[in-house]
Amino acid sequence: MATTSHTASRVVLSAGNAMIARGAMAAGCNFFSGYPITPASEVYAEMMRVLPDRGGVAVGAPDEISALSYAVGASLAGARSMTATSGPGWALMIETVQYALMTETPVVIAVSQRLGPATGGATQGAQGDVLLVGHATSGGYPIPVLSPVDARDCYELTIEAFRWAERLRTPVVLLTDKETSKTVETIDVDTLAPAIVEDRRPAAADAPFRPYGIEKLHDVPAFAPVGGRHKVTTTGSAHDEMGRLRKNDPGTLRQLQHLAAKVTARAADLERVRLRCEPGARTLLVGYGISARACRQVAHELADSEHPVDLLEVLSLFPVPARALAKAAQGMDRVVIAEENATGLYAGLLKPLLGDVDVRQVNTLGRMVSPTDIREAVLA
């Protein structure tokens, strides 16, 4: 009997949020704290339901500041921790995000965007938090931000987010949106990338411990948990490599520069994009999150037309994948950037990197970017 290639595979029908929870567990997440908010609530519910059976801890917090503080506290003690929220909750978390950054504490925060500002439209989609997430730190210190396009990305990029958080000892944001979080879709589970679990580098047991000790500026300090044999000194205040409060001494300023350097020095490694090329394409579509799916549709439709297009799906929003963008835009006459916010928040960051090319923005407010919107920008 004839079998087609995909008869062997197995599928599940799942929403992005459930795939985020599964990705977290596959990545070895063993601590989750949450607070309900549409459209991220299912991550919280799923972790509360399943994580304890897997030997982990899941706890409901009384607000988002507590939720992230629990996760950061747990990580300081050595747990692999996570929380999930939407724009309003992210706004409450920002101070604690900076604490995680300053104390070099790994933690993953899933942020599923809805229509803002303020309470906005709880059940409406949007991609309006991209700058609020990407630029959340005083001083502009970088926080890696990953952004899934579909439910399978939700799984794979959550795993990736944990890897970066652990490797770089930093908060990492998984930025999704109502559509990507809540839309249910078929996923071929047998073709998901195998989970690679990474651990923060442990401090040597026998050597003297410097809590924030680095040799080169971009080094990531070795970790010792609060509660272990090494005496740990942790602080969100400006500190030297021993964690001592210091004002503007060279060692303290160096630690601050290090917070930026450890991410920017790895910017090339951190770039994650999907580039689909068509012979003869003169237009590049750029999309992220849900808007990339409208781009997918148009790229597919135009593949055999007079106007074939290339498509760049940006999966790592921050650091901005400048190299991949430059490469994809090379030789193009036009770049079309699609996103579900009124002014083109992310396009504003990409444009200065694109030189003289004709940049067209496709922006929508209160509804998904549609293939028609993109087709118009391509063919106009």
Next chain:
Amino acid sequence: MKAFLDTSNGTPYCKGCGHPHVLEALDAALQTADVLPHRIALVTDIGCVGLADAQFPELHTVHALHGRAAALAAGMQLAGTVTEDGPLKPIVLVGDGGATIGLLHLVHAAQLDVDVTVIVHNNLIYGMTGGQHSGFTPQGLRTTTTPHGVGIPPLDLAHVLGGAGCGYFARTRAPGRDLATLVAEGIRRPGFACIEALELCPTFAARIGGVTGKTLTAMGAEGGLAMGVIHDRPPRVAPTRDSSGVAPEDLFGKRLEPRPAWSGLQETVRILLAGRAGERAQSAAKFVATAAATAGLGATLRTDNPVTQGKGFSLAELILSPTQVRYTGLEQADLAIVTAQEGLTQLTQRDLLEGPSAPRRLLIDARLDLPAGTRCESAPLRERFGPLACSLGALVEIVHQAGWLDDRALWAAWKQLPEAQQPGTRRVLEKAGLSAPPDAVQRSA
């Protein structure tokens, strides 16, 4: 016993400040505590109170954000079951300012009865920022920000935390003879404990508000603040939980094995269901999506409803495709099924019934008024299938007749349903034109 407090490099506090007295009491308590020093985490809040870290050079110290020390400590402690070193003994040092901004963290830690000992250094004002009033400042006291005296009553933390099920709460003065004993008891206990120390800030509370030792005494006597041990309840036992039934080794649960032969779908179809909340339009779409998945199709299901999920409209956008679905939105439906007025109103308001978005085929329940000039078919869907099954019945009938999904795919989806739903759904499926489920056929054969 070995001291943990090291003041050999001096202390950072003003002369007469109450904080160092609390630290001395803590040191005395730690010396009697039955805890390995490296299992202790000193978690300090922001403020003058937070300058304690450097004076305990051998303990782990975590200097938190303003107000968040108790939350960080609770997170650390809760992680004890998953970390290599096991549960920690966090001790939180926080001012009355930190207890004001972070009040909810204290409340929740008390509710959780997490093994954290909190020492509130209540010097009646915000010290580090210059003597402003806090939530704990006594009524009438003059401070930097209340030149005519505070107009509202102070928080009584014992009351607040007592209402949160706090296991142990004690209040005393610093310096005070019983402080070390009370702190030691807090640390000894396996659950949440809070010790509030009333103390002086000579630089601000004394200088601006005229606070003296007598003021602190009066807070207890005339001020109505109880002193000594106020709550002393046995630690709570965590409730046992039922297993979720999800095997740790399989994150994905039941997987479907796709059988492409079960679908005759050649091109992507976009289906819109519009009904009333609670009438299972979204479940109907989920059912067909499951059938599509078993038939090896790509499927996406996007739903929409008002914020109150049990009332108003309910929309489901279902896309079925021979390949993976690229765009999950629905610019124009190939088929729209409207089963209730709420759904119809929504589609009208969204301009989805006319113009370029008008569905290629529109099927509406016979009881609904046809929008003037709209091309549509009407059928007695509610009458035939009942309000809770009309979406499912109508949808299955169409996908089945069109050959997009055959009996086998639809029965496979049926088998995925919880057992309690199977008999009712079976009647709907048979009414929609499916022959008996394969098992039933075998059994009767």
